[in-house]
Amino acid sequence: MNNPHTSFPGVIGTTAAESTPWWETPPAAGCPRPNVVMVILDDTGWSDFGCFGSEISTPVIDSLAAEGVRYSNFHVTPLCSPTRASLLTGRNHHSVGMRFLADTDTGFPNSRGAIRADVPMLPGILRSEGYGTYLVGKWHLAPLHEVTPAGPFRNWPLARGFDRYYGFMDGCTDQYEPELYEDNHQVPIPDTPGYHLSEDLVDKAGAYLRDHVAFRSGDPFYLQLAMGATHAPFQAPREFIDKYLDTFTKGWDATRRERLERQIELGVSPVGTVLTERVEGVAAWDELDDDQRTVFSALQAAFAGFLEHTDTQLGRLLGTLRELGAYENTIVMVMSDNGASPEGGPGGDVDTNAPYSGVRRTAAELIPLLGDLGTLTGGAHYPTGWAMAGNTPFRRYKQFVDLGGVRSPLVVSWPAGNVAAGSVSRDFIHAIDVAPTLLELAGITAPEPMDGASAAGTLHAEGTGRPTQYWEMMGHRALWHEGWRAVTRHLPGEPYASDEWRLYDTAADFAEATDLSAEHPERLAAMRDLWWEAARENAIFPLDDRPLHEAIGVRGPVGLYADRQIVLRPGQGHVPLSSSVTGSNRDIDLTAHLGADSSRVTGVLLHSGNAQGGYLLRLEAGHLVFEHSMLRDHLVLVAPSPLEATARRAGFRLRAHPDGSGEVELVDGVLVVASARLARTSAHLSFWGLDVAHVPVSTFSAAELGNLEAGLLEKIVIDVHPAADDNREYADAILASE
Incomplete structure (x- = not known):
């Protein structure tokens, strides 16, 4: 059997009296690290x-x-x-x-x-x-x-x-x-x-x-x-x-x-x-x-x-x-992570x-x-x-x-x-x-x-x-070398060889206002070669100028967004906005599985978003209610009759259209009991994600949203029907949220 203490600097005897303890020496005082x-x-x-x-x-x-x-x-x-x-x-x-x-x-x-x-x-x-x-x-x-x-x-x-x-x-x-x-x-x-x-x-x-x-x-x-x-x-x-x-x-x-x-x-x-x-x-x-x-x-x-x-x-x-x-003795650094945003x-x-x-x-x-x-x-x-x-x-x-x-x-x-x-x-x-x-x-x-x-x-x-540093982002490229900087803005889908490079003498032109590429073609050519050398050394390849929604479309079968059925239950954690499944931009069938008579119940089944906007499914005295709000365009859709005492399935079907509008149907069992048009749908209704059977933050709804009584809701099942361009709004939201 191996002895785990063979590197111990002290002495280990049969008893403490026969042993010598050892402690790690604290760092020396007098020259403290910052x-x-x-x-x-x-x-x-x-x-x-x-x-x-x-x-x-x-x-x-x-x-x-x-x-x-x-x-x-x-x-x-x-x-x-x-x-x-x-x-x-x-x-x-x-x-x-x-x-x-x-x-x-x-x-x-x-x-x-x-x-x-x-x-x-x-x-x-x-x-x-x-x-x-x-x-x-x-x-x-x-x-x-x-x-x-x-x-x-x-x-x-x-x-x-x-x-x-x-x-x-x-x-x-x-x-x-x-x-x-x-x-x-x-x-x-x-x-x-x-x-x-x-x-x-x-x-x-x-x-x-x-x-x-x-x-x-x-x-x-x-x-x-x-x-x-x-x-x-x-x-x-x-x-x-x-x-x-x-x-x-x-x-x-x-x-x-x-x-x-x-x-x-x-x-x-x-x-x-x-x-x-x-x-x-x-x-x-x-x-x-x-x-x-x-x-x-x-x-x-x-x-x-x-x-x-x-x-x-x-x-x-x-x-x-x-x-x-x-x-x-504290080094304090204050900086920004990138330039001001055009988003x-x-x-x-x-x-x-x-x-x-x-x-x-x-x-x-x-x-x-x-x-x-x-x-x-x-x-x-x-x-x-x-x-x-x-x-x-x-x-x-x-x-x-x-x-x-x-x-x-x-x-x-x-x-x-x-x-x-x-x-x-x-x-x-x-x-x-x-x-x-x-x-x-x-x-x-x-x-x-x-x-x-x-x-x-x-x-x-x-x-x-x-002396040298490169940049690359979504096909845009630049290189600084010994006081000169070469820069190009790349257009998606265009050959990289056709990109027009600019050249700046940064020692004389702090703001890079004057392009000197025509005056120094040999220097520019050498700097372009240096950029390709840096690209090989720093794993820049493959260069990728695809539109963001295409790049995200090949991200692999990972996360809730890739699931075609999402099951949520009361008592689970918050579904964050970053999951990209909390908006109204995808075609979904959402079904609440009820565990008891809900014909007179009032309470929230599911709530996405906050006071800025979102959507929810709730019960109001047994009536199924769907609400949706985007930029203060607020829809309330109410089922005309309360659920039957024996009802155990209820929910809605949402269909998002290419023009940004949508349609929603309330479903009691298998019956469509109410429908309405949504003027706007979005992946980004607010900065808050989704919660099951309770509302932990503010709400866009004017109703009093009480938490659902324990035991009434077993689970929420969301069946997703991906469209051909399903990743586009997800990608737009990702780019904006950076």
Whole structure:
């Protein structure tokens, strides 16, 4: 029999008196490793912080910049999942299996929707070296079909190196009614008056840090605070929004000009920087009508209020660090995961569920709704023109490899680190450099291989930077090499060889405003060759420019969305929105299996969504009732007679039409007892999923929705009838929700 204690450094005798104990020696005091707080904002543009030229008030982030370093040449990927993968691995995102979104596995090694299991991740490395590791907020590094109450949990935060986790697993969420998880289980929304997710995340982060300092005072900590802000829906207390209602009436063109002027004054943009041209499809502000200017400036005010509210919460977190005596030796990083988002479309909306459902409402339709901005039912998204302004002075935005998609603001503060306070670093840095930088600052040898390199010297004004870096996203490609950058925008279905590449001298042209490809064809050709070399080295192949719904259509037979019959039961966990089975966009037959006489029963059988919209099936004094609501278009369909005492099957049939409308029939047994037309159906009726036999959040229904008495409902069976283009709305919702 093997002795499991052969490596024990002490002595094991027959008795304790004959033995010598041994304890591991605690780390030596006197040179403590730094703590790390990595703050990742979502869809925040390069120019949106005050210290990067914005008129939006961000005094907390600005104070960190004043005592730390601003990076004006820091780069990420154009989408959130690959950026987070690069930050946490020090590796290029294709090579670790995160080509684009974590939402799905497309069947190729470079796009598995999760980071490869054999790749070490920063929190795990730090934990093995004695750090306490905590994640609060957004994850979005697990395929969405794995985000269920039952897992599997192999790609959840605790499995990838974090000691504790609290937040949301999807790409975005509602700020007032989020789908929350702690460690490996779902948790209800805290019953807090005036609840807001950003405030809750900072509260939880503070609680984790207080526990850490109380129980592990000798160990450093790594806290990753991944805010839902400023990803749509834009939601914040109204007082934060109202102060900006007049600020942006000047429009996005004037905002861009004024931001660039301030950037030059602040030193984050060099003297002589010029604005790139207005993005195609974005109208000049002066060409808009009065209604458009009124609505569009208010939608940007909602974004600004959301960002200022987030900055206020960061101030509370820094206060906690000071209270715990940890502030001086904590490296605080604040960044964005990609550029500002164009996903609000040309007109934005007071309710993000509209653009996420492909609905474009006019400004005249939105004016009566402006009073809802910032609320549960007024989670806004701005028009594309404001995304352009958010990325001043650069071209384009999220999803593209132009600088508007991949240049991120980065602020780093470390009071005890003797950093070059108030300085601006123009060294080329990429997300893959963050992990090796933090490991060097912690005195930890980075595991091999990492694609990134430490940029620790930039904290002390010692110039460093990588010579070469590539980008690729949905066929769009770019390469930076020794101060020059080559960029191409790819059109789906076109040969890659026919793509038109642009070339920029970034040393002389900070904004990449002047294409020099005609003047330097040989340099451009060499850079294109370098891009293909990088593609071979980083598992970029196969290049995939297929429309998203086609890519998702080959994701494999996984998750509830692939099931042709879904069975749900009372007492089970919440079905999250990320399952993509909680909308009204698919043809389904839903049958409630009743276990007792329900002829006089009142209660909810099934409820999908919340006050923003959704659908439900309920009983009202034995009458079967179906309700559906999308963008306040509300249908109530009631069976004319109550169920028979012997009825044990009841439900509805829903058929979604290609034009976005639908039909619904109430079914008692096998008989159709009522029918109606649905003006609109959608995969994205709200940001809340589906619950069986109870309603844990708000509701769109005007009825009093009591929980169903135990024992009346045995199960809900949903039979799915997939259409030829069934994946299209699912894909549109996935892309929007990133």
